[in-house]
Amino acid sequence: MAAPKDPRPCSIADALALVGEKYSLLVLREVCLGNGRFDQLVRNIGAPRDILATRLRRLVDARILTKRAYSERPQRFEYRPTEAGLELEPVLMTLMTWGDRHLRGDEDRPMVIEHSCGNELVPVVTCRACGDPVSHEDLTAHPQVPGWSVAGPTAA
Amino acid sequence: MAAPKDPRPCSIADALALVGEKYSLLVLREVCLGNGRFDQLVRNIGAPRDILATRLRRLVDARILTKRAYSERPQRFEYRPTEAGLELEPVLMTLMTWGDRHLRGDEDRPMVIEHSCGNELVPVVTCRACGDPVSHEDLTAHPQVPGWSVAGPTAA
DNA sequence: CCACCTGAGTTGGAAAGTCGAACCCACCCG
DNA sequence: CGGGTGGGTTCGACTTTCCAACTCAGGTGG
Structure with a gap:
């Protein structure tokens, strides 16, 4: 079935x-x-x-x-x-930042975004609870659906 | 040409x-x-x-x-x-959050991510300079390439 | 030794999606 | 009337995707 x-x-x-x-x-x-x-x-x-x-x-x-x-x-x-x-704009911002960093020689960026604080926007994904920037090793995935476990971070 | x-x-x-x-x-x-x-x-x-x-x-x-x-x-x-x-994980996180919010009845999320601070991860895109969460109306785009202007935010 | 299993793909042909140019229609301009 | 613009649709050639079946290598069980 x-x-x-x-x-x-x-x-x-x-x-x-x-x-x-x-x-x-x-x-x-x-x-x-x-x-x-x-x-x-x-x-x-x-x-x-x-x-x-x-x-x-x-x-x-x-x-x-x-x-x-x-x-x-x-x-x-x-x-x-x-x-x-x-x-969905955050998705675009994070994609753009990644592209700027990894696909270009830094400083031929075709677009710069200015934030209302007056500085150039460098978007950072943070945890709403603690406010810290998020990086991979701080994350643990908890699948909610039976049968769909994860392997967890592979030991280096 | x-x-x-x-x-x-x-x-x-x-x-x-x-x-x-x-x-x-x-x-x-x-x-x-x-x-x-x-x-x-x-x-x-x-x-x-x-x-x-x-x-x-x-x-x-x-x-x-x-x-x-x-x-x-x-x-x-x-x-x-x-x-x-x-x-590229931030891209996945922001996509997931959007999907959770807009495509599901909130609370049948198939996956919950835990942050090392002990709370559930709710990713927020913030400005690295001022630390504030970013939203559309705070942003101004500055194209760096001649000939590729933008219309700017359309007046409501 | 032989049959069978698993992991990691490759192959082939039908079905679906993409591309580019051309076309269409309503409306405005001189 | 002829031409131009904005917002599409249509056509046929081309490219991708899909799925099932196949391969190949190395275990495993009897």
Whole structure:
């Protein structure tokens, strides 16, 4: 009865099912930057128009984006992030920081984000409870679903 | 001469070119959990074996994973995250938190992460300079490449 | 010795998704 | 009227994915 496809139940997988397709997160990037029009998206992302159209439909269905007219007659539309969409920005920030660090010679970063405190944003993931920056060795995973244990950190 | 494909230069796009393909981030998830063997990956991710094999090659090439033998005779291998791979964990954490919040009825989370401080990990992206949690309206993007401006936050 | 198992993949062919260019439609501009 | 713009849709060629079956090497049990 068990289907031969029952991967680990996981919110990462669920999230990626919505935003993990090619271009989806780049759409979100542009929309968060305020570039929400179809032709802007095509140009700035470099995606085929048809793919972009299907991605936009999906993201709107998932309530990550909304489509609103910024002009009737002629009808013209613009996509914007919802609350849920904006809450994906941390994913973009951490990805960007990783890319800056590992894929570029540091100081040819194509974009710098300024924080309202006046400094350049260097995003750090911290623990809400203790406020400390989080690193791998501080984490212990506790699966909640029977049958889906983890091996735990492999001894060095 | 300008190719008809010049999307915005962007570290998010560059990072996604490496880890944005289907299953890649799930591979990283499993490997960070300590489940680094081929058949574990197949089972826990639910990916076709051939696709998984090409993803693993790619991630090893990108120095996000390493492949090491955990047994000669019989030869058996295990994939592990590199430093660079571990630095992608924040991406997984923020994705997981988003998925928990938006895709589930809060309290059927399939996995809980414990921080070494003793509390459940709730990851928060903060600004390294001022320490404050980051939210969208605190951010200003400064493109460094001529010709790639942004619209800026659209007035409500 | 032989059959069978496990781990770690590779192979082949059908099905699905992507790409790019061309097309469409409504509307505005001169 | 002719041309331009914004926001898509359609088409066919091409590329990936998927899944089952196969391989290969080295144990394991009888």
